Amino acid sequence: MQQAIEEGFILDVLRNYTSYKLAFKLANKGKEWDEKAVEHAEAMKGLMRWVRLHPYNISQRVQIVVEHFREMVTPLLDGKAKAMVVTGSRLEAVRWQIAINKYIESQGYDIKSLVAFSGEVNDNESGPEPFKETSTEMNPDLKGRDIREAFRGDEYQILLVANKFQTGFDQPLLCAMYVDKKLAGIQAVQTLSRLNRCYPGKDTTYVLDFVNKPDDVLAAFKTYYTTAALEGVTDPNIVLNLRTKLDEYGFYDEHEIERVVAVELNPGAKQKQLEAAITPVADRLLKQFLAAKNAFKEAESDKNEAAAKAAKDKMNVLLMFRADAATYQRVYSFLSQIFDYANTDFEKRSIFFKYLLRLLKFGREREGVDLSEVVLTHHNLRNKGKQRMKLAGDKYPELSPLSGVGTGEVREPKKAYLNEIIEKVNDLFKGDLSEQDKLIYVNNVLLGKLLESEKLAQQASSNTKSQFDNSPDLDSEIMNAIIEALDAHTEMSSQAVNSRAVFEGLKEILTGPSRLYELLNEQNSAS
Structure with a gap:
């Protein structure tokens, strides 16, 4: 990265990096949660998502984005400069697009935006019908064009994205990025590097970050600034150890693996044949988990600690099996590109786990958190100013090798009361208010x-x-x-x-x- 910047092949996108900090307070009017415990992680996630989707929160960010674009970005490249807004989810992208178009129209600005996301988004608060990229509420003037192609011309200036175009998107007219999504490691580098493409007359880029800490972003870039170095070596025997562990669970046999692989390798096979091959294995594991879950509830009701523990252990074994299978597939897909395992059994298991994991939905249920009585009482989005993002330095992080895979354990979710969680969130984020x-x-x-x-x-x-x-x-x-x-x-x-x-x-x-x-x-x- 250093050489490419110095020789003018790419731009240093951290030269004009500005961070914002959100401060807010919440209040819960209802009393129904005073004595009901909720899963701590799920409640925290729900509260933060609620704040991020709050109309006032989005409207404040939209105003900052549009006004910054008009003042700082529009004058660049003879008025041809473009910007990207990186949102945290498809639902946020929908809400952002509606809000940004509303704000632009209310101000009478000559700016047009596009939004890019995959599939459909159901959002009853924004409209009765599912939203797509091609919906008239999202991109009314797209008229069947590819978003990349439409954004390349002079018609559109701002592109909002949700898990799209953060990598591999080459648009040299991009001069600004507004980040409203948590980024880490290589994802931070890949996303912000959409700005680094050179173009005649392009010598300035802007990053406004609403979410990430400048130090974290800088550390991610420094990993790749001089020489990307490994702090250790990945052991190819990780895959062998995982295969042994997965086989020892006893949840499948060789015949079931071969049955799925035979369908996968048959170019004339039908979807029904694949379902017939993998469904019996998945059904068996799903039924085992459901039986253990019911047994756990019954044992707890009867205050039978030994039976409750046995049932819980069974559930945890199945959860760990699924996690290990997912890890095997990920690690094997990576290591098999550079290491010849000289045994087709490794590849066969990767194929088998790929289809099995899609069906193992157990353990993903979440206790609902009622946020209907939560209200946003205070909100402050403070500009922390341009950050000193000096890439050159004495220390550079190293890339960690794969290690410790398949050694995890199932953790009990921490329980907390909703009002206590709200209080902690307020403690954490109210610093800029007082x-x-x-x-x-x-x-x-x-x-x-x-x-x-x-x-x-x-x-x-x-x-x-x-x-x-x-x-x-x-x-x-x-x-x-x-x-x-x-x-x-x-x-x-x-x-x-x-x-x-x-x-x-x-x-x-x-x-x-x-x-x-x-x-x-x-x-x-x-x-």
Whole structure:
């Protein structure tokens, strides 16, 4: 990447990178959740999705995108410059397209947008019929044209995408990208690199990121900036170990594998033949999981702990089998391109698992989370300014080899109360709404100072977490950090110094959600 940039083959897309931070508060008017536990991960996911799809949230981002495009991008390339908006889901793409067209029309701007997503999207809030790329509400003037071809001309200036055109899309007129999707690793590099194509007169690009942390994006790019290096070597025996583990589950036999492979390799085979070959295996496993699930519920009702554990173990074995089969297929597809396993049994299992996994739907049920009484009470989208994204430096991340596959375990979902979850979300995101936000104060100020303490680093490495939490040195180091922060955060520090309750609250956050003990040990391991 460095050589390509220096020699003018591509542009440095991080030169004008601006990040935004969302702050919001939620309130739950209903009381029905006070005593009902919900799955923590699913509730958090549901709440965040609800906020992202909230009309006010989208409208604020749309306004930022359109006004930035008009002010900064339109003047580029003699008015031919284009932009891409990367959304987090197909549903978000639909909502964005409706909102952006509405805003452009209300302002009377001479701008036209396209939206690209696959399949159909059902969104009763936006319209009674499913939405497609070809729907009149989405791309009314497309008239059967390919989106790539339509966007190439002068008619359209902004392209909204959802899991499309983030890789392999070559449009040199792209000068700006507005990111509203979580990106990581190579995906961040591939997505933002849609902007790096050279074009006569093109020397400026813009990235406005509503979601990702600048440091994470920079780390992803630095991996490929000089020389992409591996920190270790992938062991080709991973596939052999996985094959052995999967066979030992005893959920299929060689005859069933051969039956599916024979249909796959027969050019004249019909879909019904494939279904007849794979369905008996899938049905058997689905019935085993359902039986174990029912047995678990019955044992819990009868308060039979031994029977409940046995049923739960059976469910977990089936869930782990499915995860291992998916891992086998992914790893084999990669390694078989560069390593000859000299045994067709590996390929046959890859074919078998490909069709089996499509049918194994067990364990994906989610407890519903009622968000009908949740309301958005505060919203603030703050421009954090242009970030210093310096690719050249001393340290560059290395690519990790494949390792530890097939060694996972099924984890119990963490349970929490909905109101508690809302409270945590508010704690996490309300920092920009108030200078008094204790979590920002703890994580951005106190935690940073405590991680520099050699005394605490030594205690964390030689004590259990319980011993560390009760260390008198921890109290004194926290107090030192509070006093050091007194000038910049007078009111918060004064409260902590003068109130034991506030001090204990800060300590509880530091040793709990802020993971002071764990971070110190991670530091110790890295040094």
